[in-house]
Amino acid sequence: MKSPRSRIVLLWIILFFAYENYAQQINVQAEAKPLGELLTSFHQDYNIQVSFNARFVNKCLITTNQNFPSPYKAFDYLTASCGCTYKVMDGVFVILKKRVAINRGFHTQRFIYQGQIVDKMNQEKLPYATILIDKTSIMTDSEGNFTYQSDQQKTKLLASHVGYFVLDTSIQANHNLRIELSPSITELQEVTVLSTQKINVLNPEQKSGLAKVNNRQTPFLPGSTNNSLFSFLRLQPGIMASGEQNNGYLLWGGEKGESHILFDGITIFNTSNYNDIIGAINPIFIKDIEVLKGGYNVDIGDRLGGVVDITSKSGNIDTATYEISGTLNSFNGYVNLGIASKSSIQIGARIVGPPTISSIGGYLPDAIFVDVTTKYTHRLEEGASFAFTTLINLDAGRTPKRISGTNDYKTEARTSRLLGGSGTFIKPWKKIGRTTVRVAYSDFTTDYTTYSTTALLDSNYNPYRGRIYDQRFFNNVQEISIKGAHYLPASQYHQLSIGANFTHNSSKINHGIIKRFSNVEQYGTRFGAYLKDELSLFKWLVFRLGIRVDLPMHAETKLLIQPRIEAIISPSREWKINMAHGVYNQFITETTIVDAYRNYTYHWSLTDRQYHTVPQATHTVLGVSGRYRYWNCRAEAYYKRTKNTLQYWSDSNDQMIETSSGKSYNYGLDVKLGAHYKNQQIWMAYTLSKSEVQFNKSKPRTRAPQDQRHEFKVAGMFNWKQFFLSTNYVYGSGFPNIQNLISAENIRPYSRLDIGGLYRFKATEISIDFGFSILNVLNTYNIQYNNLANFPKEEEQYRQAMPLNLTFFAHFRF
Known part of the structure; x- marks a missing residue:
């Protein structure tokens, strides 16, 4: 097998010749x-x-x-x-x-341009699309809405979105504009176009720390049939793939629980399940994913770290759509129905059973995963709309394993449940902009039990299996939120928005071993508000200024102010420089518990000054991006400093020792290079990073458990007629040994090669995909942190990550 260094050299040669071809x-x-x-x-x-x-x-x-x-x-x-x-x-x-300057008087008439950006094929709304209107760049909201005011009754508009061709057109001032974009890849290449635009994986011009993808790209990644979210995120720079922490993404070296994951405004506290293959979000429902690793503004997020914002499909009121997909042990069904003339309902359900064949460790794990996702959408008059999303999933697993040299069995049993719902109302006004109101609820419970059984005799000397010991770890977390935002019509020089929110959180903890966390309940309520303005001072300079305030309601109420600023400089046509700096607070987090054997476990708890000091982070980001005909690049340096992080330690008697509030430091550099031609693309990502913690001022900083110096990724997606092929490779230099965090030695490097492909064809009115996915093709032994409760044995601190996994799948659309 070729070394990672030879692959890097080969990719650089490809990119060099692409550049030489461009410079003709x-x-x-x-x-x-x-x-x-x-x-x-x-x-x-x-x-x-x-x-x-x-x-x-x-x-x-x-x-x-x-x-x-x-x-x-x-x-x-x-x-x-x-x-x-x-x-x-x-x-x-x-x-x-060329624009002719106009002498603006006090009574100049203002015209309103208001509408939506949609997919031309299925009329799906396109969130966070980029619009250049009247030479001013604006961005749509999560439902594809935009509002702009001008002194021109007719103007030129250009619109673009990830995975779609750029639209160049002229429009008249109107309150019900509907701008349709053509996808750059259709199901069967049914549309012939002159342009050879690429499928963008990143849109570097818009925000700091941004990565974007939509549902027209994720089906072509290995493993995306069951978990498209993790399959995409692990290939982006700054998002850690090593350790395969798909139940809590680590963005720019952050701790577990610092990333905010949202699905239609519903907080997702856990994104994986028992076997780490199935994601918590149904891939068929995902329309758009926007990842902000840091440096984002005040209207986004509620955490110290990054944000993963997932938007579901809007639904089609004109056409009924049915989809069925599955593997040997999973089923996924989806239906979209138009109701009356202005409503639609979407229903999706998945059932995943245990593996059909297993020889790992000589036992067959028992596991089942079931989820149901629904969305009802109703279009009101004058562009207003209402949508209601629900999400329910249940994950249960039991893994017995014989203890070597005995007749005893050790069993790990886990049950987790996720309930969520959100209602969103959007009202465009004729002259004053657009208002959005969203109510969301989320409830996550995990119940983890470890026990051992042995052969015993009852009073009549009949044999039976009895439990030697039984330990239970329980955690429940809930969130209820009401958020409102109003966006004034964008103009040539600024775009102003304001928002307010109410949030209530609760947490219940029963650790099972550590007495301090036996049957603990926590509750907290807070109010918040923000103000944001985007100033276009010159054609080459844009400032985004924002301030956010949060007010936790308890005996020690204190107003927390979080200013944030972002600047985008365009020194030339093809290059942009982005800078961002801001302050961030978090009010519910996964608190770390370290036992006497240095096992790390986590539970959700509140940090709103009533129970713990509110942690605070400061982000500083500096980046540069370039885009040419056949290639693009982006590099970003970041520095994140967090204070008031809390960590608990227990001794051998299971007594709790609470440390003083600590600090963490994360800094690094992301680089991404991509080459593309028509529907073929290849990209390379590299992250240089360092993560440190300090819980004792008298001692030097030590490495954080997630500290990794280097991570390299290369991926390609290729299309020829009805065949699609995708491959990717990830290499990580490895994590520190948690028994000795002051050492520079790592326990084991990470290496994984994936391959996937599909063949797409059409039979009468049915579109059919047949494909395969091979994860860890070389069956490399990688480690994964066991973030559940561990047994008090050193060898239990890590477990094997994804072994060789071959999956065949089929997907039917009609």
């Missing part, structure tokens, strides 16, 4: 030739993507014979000769008229 000269020979014909020849001869109004540009005739060192030099000359200008948006050269 542009030869322009024309005599009284319309500009539109020249631009068309650029696409045919140099594969340069161009968008223009033919009636406008063909009025200009070009006579020249020159060689230009790059496409930008050619466009500079041609547009200057014709009195127009151009802008590059997602790799497309867009020809624009």
Whole structure:
């Protein structure tokens, strides 16, 4: 097998030749030739993507014979000769008229542009799409809505979204605009298009620490049939893949519980289950995933670390849709039905049983996973809408294992339950913008039991199996929230939004071993509000200013203020620089408990000054991103400092010793390089990071348990006609030995190669996928932290991560 270093060298060679191909000269020979014909020849001869109004540009005739060192030099000359200008948006050269300055009086009429960005194929709303309107860049909300005001009754609009072609059109001021984008990959390549736009995995121009994907890309990743969320996240820089912590993502070196995971506004406290293959969110329901690793503004998140914001499908009111998918031991069904003329309902259900064949450790684990997801959507008059989402899943597993050299058995049994629901109301107003109100509920319970059984005799000397010891670990956490936000119409120079929220949390803990956490109940309520403004001071400079306040309601009430600022600088057409700095608080977290054997266990508890001091983090981010025709890159450096983190220690007698509030330090560098051509793409990601903790001021910092210096990832997605193939490889330098965190030695490096593919075809009205997924192709032995309660034995601190796993699947749509 080739070493990771040889793969890095090979990828650099590929990217180098892609760049050399891009840097070709542009030869322009024309005599009284319309500009539109020249631009068309650029696409045919140099594969340069161009968008223009033919009636406008063909009025200009070009006579020249020159060689230009790059496409930008050619466009500079041609547009200057014709009195127009151009802008590059997602790799497309867009020809624009020069704007004429207007003398604005006090009584200038204002026109409102209000509408939605939707998928042209299925009318799904596209969240967080980018719009360039009246030369001002704005972003849609989670339902694809936008509002803009201008003194122009007619203007030019460009719209783009991950996985879709850029739309260049003109629009009239209207309150019910519906902008349709065509997907860059259709189910059977049914749409023939001239453009060769890529499928973007990241959209680097919008926010600091951002990674994005939608449901048109995730089916092509290995393992995404059952857990598309983890399959995507593990391949992004700054999101740790080593250790395979898919029940609590570690973003930019953060601790467990510091990342906020949302599904339609529902807080997801745990995203995995017993066998770590099935994700808590049904992949068929996922429409869009937006990951913010740090440096985000005040309208997002409620944690010290990153945010994973998942948006579900909107539902189709015009057409009934049915989907069935499955593997040898799992079933997933989905139905979308239109109700009356303005409503739709979606229902999805999954059932996952135990493995059909197992030889690991000589026993067959018993496990079952069941979940049901629903969403009801109703469209009201004048663009208003209401949506109600529910999520219920139950996960149960029992693993018996014979204790070596005895007739005794050790059994681990776990039951977890997740209940959630949210209702969202969106009201666009004719002149004052858009209002969103959301009510959400989340309830997560995990009940973990460890016990041993042995052969015993009853009073009549009949043999039976009895329990030697029984330990139970129970944790329940709930959240109820009401959030409201109002977005004033965006203008050329600023976009203002305000919001307020009410949140109630509760936690119940029964540790089972440590007496301090026997039957503990906690409750907390808080109010919050924020103000955010985006200022476009110059064409090359955008400031996002925000301030957030939280007020926990208890005897020691104190107003917590969290200012945040972000700046985006565009020094040239193809490069952007982003900077962000902000303060963040968290009011419910997974508290760490360390026993005498240095086993780490976690439970959800409140941190609202009544029970513990509220932890606080400071994020500082500096990044640069570039985008060219066939490749893109992004690099971001980050520094996160957290104080008031709490850690508990117990001695050999199970007595609790509470440490003083500690500090953690996370800093590192993310780099991502990608190359693409039509529907083929390959990317490489590298993270250099360091995570340290300090719980005693008189002692130096030590390595955090999740500290890892290097992590390298390479992935590719390829499409030829009806065949799709995807492969990826991840290498991590390894974690420290938790028995000796002051040592620089690691326990074991991480290495995993995955391959997946599918064949897609259509039979009458049914679209069919047949595919396979191979996880850990080389069957490399990797470790995974056992974040459940551990037995007091050193060898129980780690367990084997994903072994070789081959899955065949089928997917039917009709």
